[in-house]
Amino acid sequence: MAENKKLRLGLIGNPNVGKTTIFNAITGARQKTGNWPGVTVEKKTGQVTHKGVDIEIIDLPGTYAITAYSPDEIIARDFILDEKPDVVVQIVDTTNLERNLYLTTQLAEITPNLMLALNLTDFAEAQGLAVDADKLSKELSIPVVKTVGTRKEGINELLDAAIGLAGSGKGTCAGSCTSCTSCGGFVNFSPKTEDAITKISEVLAGDASLTSKYLTRWLAISLLEEDANVIEKVKANSDLYAKLSPVLSSYSPEVAEADIADGRYTAISALAQKVRIGKVESKISPSDTLDHVLTDKWLGIPIFLALMCAAFDLTFTFGAPFMTLIETVVGWISTFAVDNVPGLLGSILGDGIIAGVGSVLVFLPNILILFFVLSILEDTGYLARAAFIMDRPLHALGLPGKAFIPMLSGFGCNVPGFMAARTIEDEKDRLLTLLVTPFMSCGARLPIYVLFAGVFFTANAGEVIFSLYLLGIVIAIVSAFIFKRTLFKGEPAPFIMEMPPYRIPTLFAALEHMWSRGELYLRKAGTFILIGAVIVWALASFPVGVEYGSQESYAGALGTAIQPIFEPLGFDWKISVALIFGFVAKEVVVGSLGVLYGAGDDEGALTDALLEDPVMSPVTALTLMVFTLLYLPCVAATAVMRQESGSWKWTGFMVVYTCVTAWIVSFIVANVAKLFI
Amino acid sequence: MANSNKSKTNSNSVPSAKYGLGLIAGILYLAFGIMQLTATVGFTMPFYESLYITGGIFNAFVLLVTAAVFLTGILRMNRNTAEADAFLDVGFLLSLAFGIVAILGTLAGGLDMWIGEEEEIVEGMLETVTPLLYMVVFGFLGYCLWAKDLFRKVVAA
Incomplete structure (x- = not known):
């Protein structure tokens, strides 16, 4: 059987022009997309076979120019220069042709294998900004196709043109001449x-x-x-x-x-x-109209906070019945396991796996709801405005406005948060952002808040959860303020960010994003949390002969050994052990408590056990939530911090700083809360 | 010529019904926001219960922010009608969005009671009602009559 031809195709373009949407449309992948610049910060690879040709597609980070300054731009430029793909496809936002063509003028100078995909042509035509693709192709002497990435239109034509360009031999030009259209670009200077x-x-x-x-x-x-x-x-x-x-x-x-x-x-x-086809009429766009209000000097931040309040309230209240449902099912399964599986296996199933994993699974609805709402806000283009309105207070405190994007990404998970810091050109500003991003409360911490706020602050659970997210932002800003005046002196770089137009999010995209987060959560439940639950169960069950989960068990010994550190915060040995295991993944805190409290036996067991535990009180619960919010991120995020900072020293500093901050703030909260609660 | 000028002025002005509804909504949101705030700090009036004003800093904050958006629109009427129009449109959209969140919260309360096999489902639902829920009527009316156009333009763009 004859082997297929092979082709490497790089997708490049300005930020937020739909490169990842095109990448997903070609490869069928589900890489994250978003209506704001800086979603892709590293190259991603996918495969497709088209008309007998095996095509490797590389999605590159967005860049406005190839005079690279930030790490993500350098990734894009180095790929074209050093890896020399067979075809470079520049995805162009047709609604903003002139700005996008600036990159075209540069790309035409570094590669003879360039072609254009005029994306968002539907939006352009609706705005009277249509472009004659054939004429553009003729003028530039390169293939030009029209695409609508969200509807997968023009994808076959794009691949046909890429195969045609690769087979044309245009790219074989040695590059030693200075004026041919293959290697000289299309701009004549003075x-x-x-x-x-x-x-x-x-x-x-x-x-x-x-x-x-x-x-x-x-x-x-x-x-x-x-x-x-x-x-x-x-x-x-x-x-x-x-x-x-x-x-x-x-x-x-x-x-x-x-x-x-x-x-x-x-x-x-x-x-x-x-x-250009037709004449563009100058008019106020609906995006401008909305921006008058949503980025208003005085009301912009209160509106943002009100929307976030609503998002967290919905996460808690609308998630409640589904939590009850899962709790009931977990209770049934646990009872069945304990009743029907004898001996140690029954204990490991009922007290270990089901109690640990079940305690975490209960919070899946909250995770799904929160990410559905955040996805809607992101796809509308509102989160880009949030970054814009937060620039002023951040800048005043010494953080670059661009830092808000990694910080916002950190709300989902600190790993993409750290990676999004690549968009910051200045080394000091980037390190500063990396150091404060762990204070952004990631989705993994949500189950801990929902559990403790639900049990001890039932009437105001949504407000308590929202306050924790807000506290994370405040601590990040205060830390940045201190770092900027001690470790990273200097003025933060000015913030320039292109505002994407407002768009109506599609239900499919929001559900897809929501599910990808849910899937990740379930995968964690089936791996890290399951293993964590089994380890905690083993520590709580041995040595042989001790009462399960007692202070005489290995878990009890470990907890007792480290308890002096946590005692001033009001935590007992069980909480201390759970916090230690939380370093693997934050959800393990809940899973560990589920195991240590023997929560698998019936519905609502962990809730009841927490209420009955004399150590636990609203003050202890609040202190625990604050400590979980602020102490070091999980092991995966710490590894990414090392990768992004390129330094063990700064990674170590982050670990120590977050732990010390968590302890001090929690101590203050524990003592101040006593006066009011 | 005079006619064309007149039509231009009309197309830029905010319909008086929209102005009226925005003003009423702004005042009511402000009043309910203040009442929620007072209830949060423990000061209650006899009629609070019948209006489902049970306190809560979140509800008070959201009500006050929505009021501020509406009232800013009203205050800017004389200065810049396009801007005033935008504030009123966003006010209606926020009212609708927060109202939908309140409705979902109430439905979830009922669902939770039903799953828990409890009998007083309606009473359980009523416990979760807040002013944001019934104030949604302003958002709904404003959306259907005016803000829908802005929404359509965003879809088209």
């Missing part, structure tokens, strides 16, 4: 700049190892723009750099940079005029 490009190119032609790898014209332009990355590449050949230095010093980099940018904008403007 005579002086063109003269400089020619002279630099002539010198560069002397280094075959460099010109065989990169297009000469792009190297010349980048050298004129003083691109640090390209200068480093050229400096590797000291003779070459010595020859180039006099040529480069005869041109002012500021003038060259301004002239290059001017040349690009002039070419884009002329091109856009030629390919």
